[in-house]
Amino acid sequence: MSEQLKLIVEQLNKDPFRKNFNLITFDSLEPMQLLQILNDVLAEVDPKHAIDIREEMPEQTAKRMCALLGMLKYKPPGNQSDLSGFRQGLVVGSKPAVHPILHWLLQRVPELKKRAYLARFLVKLDVPAEFLADDVIGDTYHQYEELVEGFKTNHKECEQLRTSGFSTAEIRRDIGAMEEEKGPLIKRVERLKKRVESVSNHQQMLEQARQLRVEKKREEHLAHQKQEQKNQLFQAQQRLQRLQQQLKDMRHAAADASPDSLMKRLEEEIKINSYMVSEKLPKELEVLKRTVQYLQKVASEPAMGHGDLLELRDKIKGVDMQINHLIEKKMMRSDPIDDKLTLYRQQASIIIRKKEAKAEELQEAREELAAAERELTHRTSQALASNGEEVVRGDELKRLVVKLRSKGTVYKKKRQEIAELKAEYGVLQRTEEILKQRHEAVQEKLQTMEAEKGISGYSNTQEELERVSAIKSELDEKKGRTLDDMSEMVKQLNSMIVEKKSALAPIIKELRSLRQQCQVLNQEHEEKKSQYESCGAGLESNRSKLEQEVKALREETAQEENRYHYINSKSEITEMQIQRAAEEMKAYVSSDVQERKRAIREVYMKNIAEQELLGKKLREKQKMVRESHSANMEQMKMWQDLEQLMECKRQCFIKVQNEASVGQVIQEGGEDRLVL
Template sequence: VNMYNEDPGAHFNQGIFGGEGKQKTQQLKNLTTAEIKNIVGGLNRPPFMCNLSLVDFDDKTPLELLELLNTVLGELDETHKAVDIRSETQDATTERICGFLTVLGFPFDLTPSLKRDVVHGDKKTIHNILNWILQRPQDLKRISYTSKFLVALSIPEELMMDEEIRETMDVYKNLQAEFTAVHQNLEVLRSEAMSPDQLKKEITQLESEKEQLISKISIFKDKNDDPDFKDLLDATSQLRKEQETEARNAEKMSEQRNMLEQSEQQEYMTRQRLMDAQKNSSADVTADQMLVQLRNETKKNRELCYDVLEREYEDKYQRSQKIEMVLAEPVTTQGDIDQLANEVRRLQRDCQVLDDKLSSTNPADDNLAIYKTQAAAASKKKENKNDEMQTLEKEKIALEKLMAEKEQEYVQTKGTKYMKRDDFKQYAASLRGKNQKYKKMKKNLEDIRSELAVLNRTEQILKNKAEMTDDLMKKLEEQKGIAGYSKIQDDMEKVAKDRQEIDKLKEGSLQELTKVVQNIEEQLKSKKSKLAPQIKQLRTYRKKYEEREGDYLKHKKAYENTLMSFEADKKNLEEDTNKLWNEYKEEETKYHSLNIQSTIHSVLKKNIQMETQFQKNPDARLSDDFKSLSEMYSAKLEQEDETIRDLKKHQRYVKDNLENNSLQVRLFDDLVKILAVKKKSALSGEAAGIGYEDKNAKDYDRFVLRED
């Protein structure tokens, strides 16, 4: 049974989160620099801790990118950690990684080309997958766990006819539904439950508050020995109980109002349905028409539920997540703000220094520029080849279609030809013989073409060498005063060609041609005899040239080796220099931090000494209002507590009187409108166009104002 013939990721999303599967996109996008930075940041955080920079991440080879992807998938599912990419076959890697991405609900279509890019470690593909995973690692980890139990089995219909298999399938679906419900309850409990550390902190805080209250009550009892104190204490406790009862009643009132609104809404919907039913019954609507109307209404309600409500739910969920993140953050103090401002200024200075370095460096010294251009050229070449392959496939389909049409025309014109078994065997044997002969001829043709290409290349190389040799010969002939020797040889070749042509065209003038040839040969012999010593000298010069060329190549090789050794030493020195510079910067940072800490400790020590003097010396005071620092700080804390209590009282007062105040504002607005209408009617002297009397009103008088 194929376990992955359906989309388990979509099944999981529908089963647990109640959302419909979204349509997948077709093409991967080019990631921005910010998204690549987010990928590197996610890989540098726990549990990965890869310690990568942007340059290191960009320099990753395809195999290293594939290993990095396998590491990330191993954090989502433990089965991927035990797999060695280097020893695994490509088919197994494709089935494992692409199957797991399908289970997770990867938002792109896993086409054969995309699967091939994943196995080959294509940079664009791996970057998109890592970006998608690192944005939601916890959700995907939960999906990878639950999808093992929510995969829909694909069983053929003929097997589903078996009663035992059908019962087993029903049991399997019931277990899946039970697992979904249990998992939802578990997620709710995990989100609502507090951690043990938080519970311990809350318990300790409550115990400390309890002790403080007990101590305050005991101090208050000691100060107040009045016999009426008990009555006062009973009155305050009774007041507190009444306040709690009032708060509970307010909560119940709000709940009752919500229930009243819901019941009114249900009543309105019921009345609307009743009116629709009465309308349908009065208009003599048939049962089919009523069924169509109900289906349309159900379709609208389903669209409202799955589209509008789902979007509202997602928006509110995102807002609640943002609010929870903001509330979970610690309170920002002025010291934190100053520290962040200093950090921003320091980073701006570092960016400026790096920009200056980049602007001062030569772009030609960039070691990655060559590889980037090569990669761009290779990708462009690959795209061109893909376009060519698509055009060829389209041409193939068109030709196949044309061939089918021609065959159909032939059948219509010539009629079908019936072939017996023996004729078909003879025809198949002849086809096999022709096929073997075609393969042999094709192989011979390929060998001839390859040999022809080698010969053409050899001919081109020899022509280039011959041209270089001719140029060198002409220079040497001019230097030695024998210019024209090679030209004479060329003339001889031309004359030989001309002689052949003349022999073919003019056979009757053979004697004249022989005389001309004899004269030319005599001239050649005479010139050869004259040029013989110079040719010998030229041969010696050639030997000397070859010797000098060998010495030149030998010295060139030695120079290149020396240059490479110097560059290696230079690179090592630069690395040592950078290492020492980094150590210097670290030590300088430590020095400044220790200096600041020393200053802070000295100030604290000074304050402690002052505080001890104020405590020991009764005449010494910090100021006219405070004797010591502790008194000043405690006074400020009391002042802040008093301010907080006043603000809470004001907030409680605003919340309690919100409904009355808003009603009063609306009443004042209506009063202003009525006064404006009265003013307008008094100025115009006509009251007929202002409004009209509502005659349908019973037991009271009502005058309806017009909007204009």
């Protein structure tokens, strides 16, 4: 575990994370911080996951991370079937769940980046078969599959070009070097043409050379075909050996197989298949049917608003309360017989879960085996269709790798020799140019001297005469002289190189010794550094342990002090109670009447007697109230009726008075009119 944490901290401190952690700070991270670091690492693998986990629900975070880890083919350590516990650990950010994921991710970040990039284009969409029956959807899906296959081929070609070893800079340098070599070669070809034209029957010689070149190419082609046939023969022999070994293994397996073992295997397979057919698959089918019915029901219902959701939450809370109440009732009414059977029920449920988990593992293993067999047959058929040969495996692949490595080393040596020859050729070409410049300078100086002496053109005339008289010998000896000069120059250059090497030899020896010392010092530095880091980590861990122990001891001291004060206060209270009890006993036993009356027992007895007397009076009063309750209620009803009657009379009297006042006013108004 410590090595795992060291690797995680070391990788997180590097680019592109730069977290600046040590073992103590990383181990003391909160669950949310640990989940955020895991999310940052996943975001480095796939940029779509670069979000803040505080902005989404924990279940959504765990679901998103599980989906990406499943796509990256991460397998949790330990019990593979306990996926619910793994998801729960991701939700709460527990260290046993997050640390192995970080250790696995940080070891292979470039590979996982490539896998996440390819998954965006290679993970096919899951389209139901009933939808593919439509012509438009079927054609579109077929076109989609063709595009995916095209992407696969293009990506393979791109990877082959990347790993082929060629680079644009090297190609440009080679092109530049070839263009520089092109000019001298053209001049050389022209000179050779002029030489050849002066030779008799040069056309026949050129034809013979062309035929020789064609025959050499044919010989190379035949040698290549011979080598290919040898390779095919070797591959056929290897295939024959493998088939013979397979036949031998099958015969050996058939010889070891007895009827009893075969029957046992068949019985086990029948039991497994019967369990799958009779128990596991019907349960899964029933669960899927219920899920489909539930989804259909949800899809058929109208859209729900915020109020509907609140109402459903209230209902869920009410149902949960009822369930808890029923569970409590069941626990209160638990039967001892049921308690005895609980252990067996738990064991049976554990066995059933283990059985289902093993069945799921078996099903997954069968599916993986079938997929691997299909992929093997597909790749074998592709290889046979493309090359017409068997796929190279095992020892053949190792031999081919060793052979390719040896050829690679030979190729590098040859390439280095070619580079040295090119450099030497460049030096010689530069020497030739310098000599030509010197010759031209000497000729110009000679012409000026002839002009000063008054015999200009003498050297040219003499050269023409010598050229006319000795043209044949000059043509015969020109090549020899040139080769002698060049060989002499090469000897001089070699002697200069030997002198430089001899001068550089002691310096190289010193440099070698210094390099060895540097390597030794680097090794010592690495060892001291590792010792320092391990010692520092040990001291940090010891310091953290001591801090934890001091903290625990301080907490324990505080608890003991609290306990001490609590016990002291309890003892004081107890002493006071004992003292009061002694005083009470003393007062109760005393012969003095006044002191006996001050005893608590007497006071309480007096209070009890007074309260009993008061209760007796209240009960009598209650009895009287009960007896007169009906008569009092009737009397109260009569008073209420009387009150209503008096109110009615008052209203009638007010009404009569109002009517009389209105009539009087009308009468007074009529009299006034008569007077007018």
